[in-house]
Amino acid sequence: MYLTIMKPEVLQDVASLGRGLWIVDGPDGPVLVVKAGKEFILAAREKRELKFYLAPYESDEAQGLTLLTACFDDPISPLTIKTPLMGSDPVTEGLKSLPDHFSVCFFDEHNRELLSSTAHASLEELRKHAKGVNPLGKEHWHLMMEQADDWFSFTTREDDSRAVTLTLLEDLFPSDFLITDLTRQGFHGSRGFSNTHLERPEPGHLQELDIIYLLQRAYSAEQIIHGPVKVSDGEELTDAVVLGTEVTLLLQAKDSPNTAEMMGTKLERKRKKALSQLKGGLSQLRGAVSTIEREGNPALRLVDGTPLKIDLAARPLLGVVVVKELFSDTYEEYGAMILDFMDDVRVRVVAFDYNEFEVMTRHCPSEQALLSAFWQISECAVEQRIYPRLRFTELPPR
Template sequence: MLSILHPSVMRKVHELSIGLLPITIKGDSIPKLIVKTSKEAILTAKVRQGFLIYLIPYEIPGVRSLAFLAAFFDDERHPYTSGGALIKELRAKEFSLLFQAPIVDVHFFDELGREMLAYRTTFHSTKRHKDMLRGAIVPSIEGLNQSLILDRITEWFRFSSQADDASAIKVTFTESLMPDDIIYFDMRPDAHDYHGSPGFSSAPLERSEPGPFQEKEIVALLQRTFKSKEIYLAPLRVNDKEEVVDVLVVTARSVILIQAKDNQNLESTLNKTIEKKRNATKKSLKGGLGQVKGAIGYLKRTVPFVFLIDGKEIEVDLTGKRIYALLILRELFDDDYDEYTPPMLELYKATGVACIPLSYTELHQYTRFIEGDEHFYDAFNKVFSHGLETGMFPRLRVHPPGTKL
């Protein structure tokens, strides 16, 4: 395991938001590739025993260069993807050499920086790939519109064909470098000092009962943006001891109701058709909205707002606090936002509480770069206001500070 044998690498892993990162280990001739992505993409790589890397020429004003995209095919039409561009300051030279290497050790990390899988792999690159990489003019990051490059990558992939699949770099797993059924147990006190904490958490890759794992992982993400004392896991109603919501955040200015909906992370799940996955997301969204509506009703009926944590009553004065809600789902599909948005706007009209959907990975991106209640609310409100005006929520890209958009 890279994270155990070379713990200094972990700083780079945590700095990486989502994506690919080449790493060189002194004294080791085999290049290393870190892939930081969702548990679903990692399981897909495990089951398929490989993935594809596309080299994508792009052009934006003043720049003509090369990008890359890794694709993990749970479904032929809708794979999990992660990529970027060759940029001088972002290890362009290392990426170029790695993509041409015949043997690469690939290490998979989830959004929280836990190494879940590692394989020695064969990179099947061709003369065409080598010519593209050697001939690429690599831009500097200074003044570079990275958001526009991502648009070009997305557009290229949307119209890609089976011929593009056939001409991609094929990555084939040849040898496992760590146990593929590892379970992480985290007992760090500072990671579990939120309200309602059991004092530990665990994280397997494959999950038949996803809920309890995801809720604690959502808390871990929220702890980047909010203080632990502001976060409550599974608060209960006083009257019937049922959950108010999965996670509650109470700050000096806000109350955030968070309902989580995850699916099993199993081979049988990823092998479902795209239609079944889309329908499962819509069903989860409908069920989650019903739970959010119930939580809003309880909050408004209970004055002052009181709930139970660890058998103790907690009273919250809602005076002057804004109330909003998040629905966190396993995955969301861009083409279905016209169906996701209307029921959430109906909830807002009925209750006065704004709610938006986020995938778990989007929540990771939000909390990775947004610190504090005000900035988090600003991002939330940008999405909700756009949906209120146009009838369809956008998917907000959250970039590192200083990124040119």
Template sequence: MITVIHPTILRSVLEFPGGLLPARIENSGKLLLIIKIPKEYILAARIKSGFSFYLAPLPSTSGLTVALTTAFFDDGDEPLVIKTPLFDEPLGKDLLELLTYDEFEVYFFDEHGREWMSHRASVHDEGSLIATGEEFGLLSYHPQTVNSIYENLERWFGCRTVEDDVNAIKVVFEEELSPPDIFILNFRQDDHDYLGSGGFSHSSLERENPGYFQERDIVAGLKRAFRGEQLALNPMRRDNGKEFVDVLAVNNTHLLLVQAKDSPNTEVSLSRTIDRKRRTSHSQIAKGVKQAKGAAAYTRGHQNLELSIEKEEFDIAVDGKKVVSLVVVQEMFTDEGDAFVARYREMEGSGDVFVLLDYAAFNAFCHEFPDEQQLLNAFTDYGAKILAKGIWIDPRSYVLEFIQERLGKLP
């Protein structure tokens, strides 16, 4: 495992927001590949013993350029994908170099920096632009260029042909570099300083009963912005003994009420049809919104929340705090924006702020807004813009716009 062989690399992995991260090995000068992605992508790669790179040809004003889609085939037609713009910078050049190798080492991490598997992999390229020798160039970085590449890359991949599938660069796992079926048991005190933690947690890649894992992953995400003492897992109402929310976060100005909905991460669940996955997403959203309504209504009707966790009683003063209702589901489909806007309208009168995100988008918010007020302001602004414009805004686009604004202010 790379975190054992090269422990200093973990800091870079934790700081990396996600995607493809090449790293050069000092003694050989060769590149290895770190892939930081959600658990579903990792399991799909393990089940299929590999993944594919699509080097997409894209037109530009200066000639032919390329961008990269990395596909993990849980579904033959609509796989899980990472979209990576390639610019005339070290990252883009290193990724292109990596694609010319006959083999390389690849290491898989999830969004919390947990290393789940690693392989020596062979590379098979029989038809990409690299294999055919067609000339292309890399563009200089510019925020508007990034947006254009993402849009064109998504369009290209959605309209790809059988020939494009044949010409994809296949990465095939040849040798495991880490033990299979890793089980992680975490006793770090700093990771379990929130109410209801139990003092430890465990995690695994395959998850039959997802609730335990997702709720703790949500807490781990929120801990980037909140202190442990501000967070509570599975608080119960003392008046009726029922669960209030899955996760509660509180500060001087806000109450963040989180409802979490996930699906098993197994070969059976990943192999379900897209139609089945859509129905599951619809069901999760409906249940999450219903629970969010109930929690928000209860909060607005009380000056003080009388709660308990494992028989330990505690009170939360509402005191005019703004209520942020957050529903986190496993997956959302970007072509269903009108239905998502309808949920925002439905929740408009239930609390001060409502936000609906899939887990990957939630993690992106937590990574880019690692301060409690920044995060709460981002949730508020995101939800307000959807209601004001009456159209759904892809949360990844919202976060990307923030990143670009921040980079534009750097000296």
């Protein structure tokens, strides 16, 4: 909470930034702002270091560099952030004069500052490369991101030895605090406030709230219902229902604990967990659709007992499953599960990992735009019998 408390006027700028690295003016000099998911932030806190790699880029006659920031929570599959250096963008300009001693503040996608620390890195070579970067147009952005991914998957020991180590030194504010949010609470089922923290031993409820906050980029809070409960058996229908103007969204969320003890989980175990979460989410959606088709308009209430007077049969249904993470080389298995669901249940469904869903709701900040994207994904899956991998990436600032 260092930057939040010491220089709150910067928060408006931070809120406008997408995921990635940014450099802002802090109370005592430049501050490296890292916007990332809770997993990256927790790993940085525990490992106390990041690694900077410079991935080369080449397309026709254009050449450039992508700054790839890695946090080695796992020695084989680290968490990464890719930042194309475009030559005249704020990040490249900021790197040219970033001193070796500076502050780092980590914000999540909801602009909550969850970790802040002093830091040290020997940046002489990085500053030199930043000064030598040739300006590139925004048309190179996506390809730079893709090439950086490919390059990093084949890094050598020599590449590792050239990487710059950023060491987190002293925390500027304790990271075990609790954040109470009194905003974004107008949805049905809200308690009027919410609490969040970096470590999450019990992830379900907090993940659902974060997803509801993302949905509020495209829908009004009044259209969203958190955890409607069936009166008949006291069981939850879905994690969230969105009463759109065109379709009704039935959403299921699946997350894993975000704790220091869970760090270092083997990649194969993560893959199995992703399949399990997707399977579980689809199964729960199947039950919700079956209830609606069988009862037409089941009697529902909020968790606090307040009756819900809504008509779930008034509009077509669209299922959404959001899991912790999906892996690009496992989409054949994901797709088979999703297509089997749609063939059997006859309801369209789309699935994302949380990071994809966050980027999508930022690129599609209206109901019309979001549904258009959902429809394109679903149509591609139905027509080509392959569930498409999303290609949304952060665009450079204007």
